[in-house]
Amino acid sequence: AQSVTQLDSHVSVSEGTPVLLRCNYSSSYSPSLFWYVQHPNKGLQLLLKYTSAATLVKGINGFEAEFKKSETSFHLTKPSAHMSDAAEYFCVALSTGFQKLVFGTGTRLLVSP
Amino acid sequence: GAVVSQHPSWVICKSGTSVKIECRSLDFQATTMFWYRQFPKQSLMLMATSNEGSKATYEQGVEKDKFLINHASLTLSTLTVTSAHPEDSSFYICSANSPTGGYGYTFGSGTRLTVV
Numbered sequence: 001a002q003s004v005t006q007l008d009s010h011v012s013v014s015e016g017t018p019v020l021l022r023c024n025y026s027s028s029y030s031p032s033l034f035w036y037v038q039h040p041n042k043g044l045q046l047l048l049k050y051t052s053a054a055t056l057v058k059g060i061n062g063f064e065a066e067f068k069k070s071e072t073s074f075h076l077t078k079p080s081a082h083m084s085d086a087a088e089y090f091c092v093a094l095s096t097g098f099q100k101l102v103f104g105t106g107t108r109l110l111v112s113p
Numbered sequence: 114g115a116v117v118s119q120h121p122s123w124v125i126c127k128s129g130t131s132v133k134i135e136c137r138s139l140d141f142q143a144t145t146m147f148w149y150r151q152f153p154k155q156s157l158m159l160m161a162t163s164n165e166g167s168k169a170t171y172e173q174g175v176e177k178d179k180f181l182i183n184h185a186s187l188t189l190s191t192l193t194v195t196s197a198h199p200e201d202s203s204f205y206i207c208s209a210n211s212p213t214g215g216y217g218y219t220f221g222s223g224t225r226l227t228v229v
Contacts, residue, residue, distance in 0.1 A: 034218070043119065043206055043220040044157075090156065094218075099145060099210065101218060103156045 002027045002095045006104035014112050019078040021107045023065075023091030026072065032094040033074045034101075035065055039087045047089075050074060061085070086111045115141050115211030119221025126197055126228055134192045134224045136207030142187035143209035148180075151204040151223075163190040197228040 007022040025031060032051045036044040048059025055067045065076045074091060091104040116139040126132050136146055144165045149157040161182050162170045169182035179201075181193040194201050208220040 036220070041123075041204070041223065041225060043117075043222040044208075046219070092218075100159060100162070101147070101208075105156045108154075 002031060002093055002102050004091050004093050004102050004104040006089075006091050006107050008107050009105065010108045010110065012110040012112065013081045015083055016080050019076070019081045019085065019109065021076040021089050021091075021109065023074045023076065023104060024072050025074060025091075025093050027093065033065075033067065034092040034094070035059065035063065035074075035076045036090045036092060037087050038090065038106075044090065047076070081109075081111045083111050083113070085109060115209075115219045117143075117207065117209050117219045117221045119207055119224055121224060122222060123225040124227070126226070128198055128228055129196055131193055131195045132197055132226060134194075134205055134207075134226075136190045136192070136209070136221050138188045138209050138211075138219075141209075141211050143190075143211075144187060146184060146190040146207055146209045147218075148182060148190075148192050149206045149208070151206060153204075157206060160192075165190075194226065197226070199228045202226055202228045 003026045005024045034049045035047040037047050038044050047063050048057045050057050050067045058064045063078045065074050067074050089107045093102045118137045120135045146163040148160045150160050151157050159172050160175045163182045163184040165184045165187050171177045184190040204223050204225050206223045208218050211219045
């Protein structure tokens with residue numbers, strides 16, 4: 001069965017410093033992978049997606065993620081955090097053939113001034 | 114871009130009453146929509162897959178008689194929480210697979226249900 005593991009439940013950074021949110025997946029195949037962001041009491045917004053094209057994926061708001069098959073990882077990064085980046089981030093995989101999204105447990109990003 | 118509208122954004126209801134939540138794809142047709150439930154500070158839990166013109170497929174442990182799903186058109190799916198109880202209080206989110214550009218699941222803004 002496919003699974004997604006987000007290694008950190010909370011990540012704290014200072015404004016202007018780099019962001020790294022870690023995600024590992026478990027799958028027999030290279031899945032489609034996504035990063036979503038959720039602000040309090042809001043739905044999920046797609047940051048970026050990997051669908052077996054370029055391994056380095058650029059998304060919105062300066063975020064990017066690199067698909068590393070050898071490490072089964074899809075970590076999310078941003079060079080410089082903004083206060084508005086504080087939110088919950090979900091790494092998500094699309095299970096091959098079933099159209100179902102498999103969610104990680106989420107990482108709360110805290111950004112301090 | 115693809116937009117999914119979810120209504121209402123929040124609702125308070127009395128125990129024993131029913132509540133309907135609507136999920137609409139505004140600028141695309143969605144043959145399949147998904148309903149999720151999210152508990153505080155937790156991830157999303159898939160409740161059911163809603164298919165236009167056919168019965169919804171429920172995940173294991175989800176009561177189909179409590180959570181009625183209707184997908185009557187290509188742009189509208191509804192979730193009705195029947196005989197709601199306080200333990201049904203939660204954040205409910207729908208999503209649809211927007212067809213443009215391949216895989217791209219678009220989510221509604223969510224509905225905060227509080228049963229008192």
